[in-house]
Amino acid sequence: MNNLKRLSPYFQKYKKLLILGFMLISISITLGMVNPYISKLIIDEAISKKKYHLLLPFVLTMLCVSLVRGLIRYGHSYLFENVSQNILYELRETLYNFLQRQTYEFYDKTRTGEIMARMTGDLEGIRMFFSTALALLAENILNFSISLTIMFILNVKLTFALLLSTPILLILVYIFDRTIRPEFIKIREKYSKLNTATQENITGIRVVKAFSQENFEIEKFSSANAEYKEQNITVGLIWGKFFPMIEAVTSLLVLIIFALGGFMVIKNTITIGTLMAFQGYLWAIIWPLRSLGWIISMVERANASCERVFGLLSTPVKIKGKPTPFEVKEGYVRFENVYFKHSGNLVLENINFEVKPKMKVAIMGPTGSGKSSIVNLIPRFYDVSSGRVLIDEIDVRDYDLKKLRSAISVIPQETFLFSDTIANNIAYGVENASLEDIINAAKLAQAHEFIVQFPEGYDTLVGERGIGLSGGQKQRIAIARALLKKPKILILDDATSAVDMETEYLISKALEEYFKDCTVFIIAHRISMAKDCDLILYLENGKIVEQGTHNELLVKKGRYYNIFVQQYKDILSTQKEGDRF
Numbered sequence: 001m002n003n004l005k006r007l008s009p010y011f012q013k014y015k016k017l018l019i020l021g022f023m024l025i026s027i028s029i030t031l032g033m034v035n036p037y038i039s040k041l042i043i044d045e046a047i048s049k050k051k052y053h054l055l056l057p058f059v060l061t062m063l064c065v066s067l068v069r070g071l072i073r074y075g076h077s078y079l080f081e082n083v084s085q086n087i088l089y090e091l092r093e094t095l096y097n098f099l100q101r102q103t104y105e106f107y108d109k110t111r112t113g114e115i116m117a118r119m120t121g122d123l124e125g126i127r128m129f130f131s132t133a134l135a136l137l138a139e140n141i142l143n144f145s146i147s148l149t150i151m152f153i154l155n156v157k158l159t160f161a162l163l164l165s166t167p168i169l170l171i172l173v174y175i176f177d178r179t180i181r182p183e184f185i186k187i188r189e190k191y192s193k194l195n196t197a198t199q200e201n202i203t204g205i206r207v208v209k210a211f212s213q214e215n216f217e218i219e220k221f222s223s224a225n226a227e228y229k230e231q232n233i234t235v236g237l238i239w240g241k242f243f244p245m246i247e248a249v250t251s252l253l254v255l256i257i258f259a260l261g262g263f264m265v266i267k268n269t270i271t272i273g274t275l276m277a278f279q280g281y282l283w284a285i286i287w288p289l290r291s292l293g294w295i296i297s298m299v300e301r302a303n304a305s306c307e308r309v310f311g312l313l314s315t316p317v318k319i320k321g322k323p324t325p326f327e328v329k330e331g332y333v334r335f336e337n338v339y340f341k342h343s344g345n346l347v348l349e350n351i352n353f354e355v356k357p358k359m360k361v362a363i364m365g366p367t368g369s370g371k372s373s374i375v376n377l378i379p380r381f382y383d384v385s386s387g388r389v390l391i392d393e394i395d396v397r398d399y400d401l402k403k404l405r406s407a408i409s410v411i412p413q414e415t416f417l418f419s420d421t422i423a424n425n426i427a428y429g430v431e432n433a434s435l436e437d438i439i440n441a442a443k444l445a446q447a448h449e450f451i452v453q454f455p456e457g458y459d460t461l462v463g464e465r466g467i468g469l470s471g472g473q474k475q476r477i478a479i480a481r482a483l484l485k486k487p488k489i490l491i492l493d494d495a496t497s498a499v500d501m502e503t504e505y506l507i508s509k510a511l512e513e514y515f516k517d518c519t520v521f522i523i524a525h526r527i528s529m530a531k532d533c534d535l536i537l538y539l540e541n542g543k544i545v546e547q548g549t550h551n552e553l554l555v556k557k558g559r560y561y562n563i564f565v566q567q568y569k570d571i572l573s574t575q576k577e578g579d580r581f
């Protein structure tokens with residue numbers, strides 16, 4: 001139950017409303033005690049003493065009490081629902097804000113399905129605690145204690161006899177709580193697994209289809225689905241065992257009332273009316289006892305959910321900016337003895353280079369050599385393990401994160417488009433961009449031509465629910481998006497891999513022309529993208545093994561030269577080296 005304590009700040013905020021809700025519950029419960037007492041009066045006074053004229057006022061009072069009670073119940077149900085929805089809203093916001101602030105490393109390690117499970121099922125568990133369990137608990141405690149007090153006033157002996165069964169109940173409840181708690185934690189885990197299976201399948205459906213793995217995926221899902229079902233059945237079985245026991249103990253109470261109470265009526269120790277009232281109050285005791293299992297289930301479910309939600313929220317945000325006034329003005333980038341580890345593995349080793357403002361740098365090297373890792377350090381998607389990355393001679397860790405990143409445009413390997421219009425996708429992250437600016441950026445990125453061919457042009461919906469775009473078209477939109485941001489530093493992470501040679505040529509011309517005031521890093525596999533750059537870094541196993549200009553590296557006749565020969569062998573066979581390149 002300790003995890004529920006973490007909800008305390010949310011409680012505090014709605015303390016007044018919750019107190020009002022509890023007050024309404026108290027009034028409603030107190031009113032609930034009136035009718036059994038009136039039924040005693042009807043029997044003892046109106047019927048036994050033949051004062052029939054009292055019948056109508058008694059019945060009318062009962063009716064009024066029921067009506068007022070109904071209204072009050074509506075009031076407290078509304079209050080608790082309102083508080084629970086507000087708390088749910090705030091928790092959802094907190095969780096979403098947390099997710100937005102989290103780092104690449106967090107998303108490398110956390111599965112989307114698990115996050116979604118926390119955002120949905122777990123938050124719903126917490127909402128149920130506020131909307132139902134809390135009110136029910138208060139209602140039951142009040143019902144139980146007030147009824148018991150009245151029963152004591154009516155007859156002490158009979159009430160004591162009822163209380164004899166309480167220790168058995170307490171033991172039962174304790175055992176139930178201990179048994180069901182770990183099972184609820186397991187339910188939440190299985191639910192996460194089911195969510196992950198669904199989410200990964202839908203995201204990777206094209207791969208599934210390409211490899212005809214539908215049956216394999218169905219089996220994988222079925223196994224997660226079966227585990228979730230089994231776990232729910234396990235909880236159901238615990239319930240199934242516990243509920244009849246509670247039933248048996250509560251039936252014992254009815255038995256005690258009628259056996260002992262009947263005997264006392266015969267002996268004239270109590271009146272029939274008192275026995276009737278006792279029977280009425282008995283139900284006010286039995287109901288809380290019977291619903292105890294249900295309440296415990298809700299509380300334990302919320303407890304398990306709190307553990308998962310607050311466990312996630314307690315993950316530290318490892319990359320934080322500093323509230324400094326520094327701004328990227330020049331785009332002068334320097335790597336100083338940089339080492340970088342990914343999950344404990346050394347990925348970059350002793351990286352040193354310097355890029356003057358407005359220089360174009362190509363980063364080349366085999367797959368997995370660390371090209372993306374280098375550029376990811378510039379906007380602080382990851383932090384260095386040691387050494388420093390400096391922009392305008394200031395350590396990137398000393399910048400305000402928003403200011404740092406707003407000066408850098410990254411065009412990633414895989415373009416993500418939001419379910420929105422093409423125009424809004426291009427303008428993403430740029431406030432108040434005019435349509436003219438958007439069109440200009442699209443023209444520079446060689447995207448304008450295909451965009452205007454769609455019937456709705458720039459208003460065409462793309463992304464999940466919109467029109468499908470080819471890989472090259474998506475990349476051009478991503479390039480337009482980066483252009484519009486007017487960055488000081490531009491990073492193209494293999495961004496031209498999906499465009500044809502002609503478009504690549506046009507894009508590199510646009511880069512020369514429109515990014516001339518910008519420091520550009522291009523991760524490239526093709527010599528054609530690198531040859532005009534001011535600096536080429538060639539990486540191997542996380543180390544820079546060659547660096548220089550195109551001509552300098554050709555003269556070296558090293559790795560870069562070999563790639564050049566490979567890619568241009570046809571042309572080289574017809575032209576003398578150096579004629580053209």
Ligand SMILES: Nc1ncnc2c1ncn2[C@@H]1O[C@H](COP(=O)(O)OP(=O)(O)OP(=O)(O)O)[C@@H](O)[C@H]1O
Nearest residue numbers: 108342343347365366367368369370371372373374
């Ligand atoms: N999220 C990650 N977690 C652990 N290791 C990673 C992660 N991302 C990359 N790596 C490892 O870091 C090394 C460098 O990866 P990086 O993506 O920087 O290479 P790259 O040169 O850009 O490759 P490619 O050309 O294939 O994109 C690789 O060995 C890779 O396995």
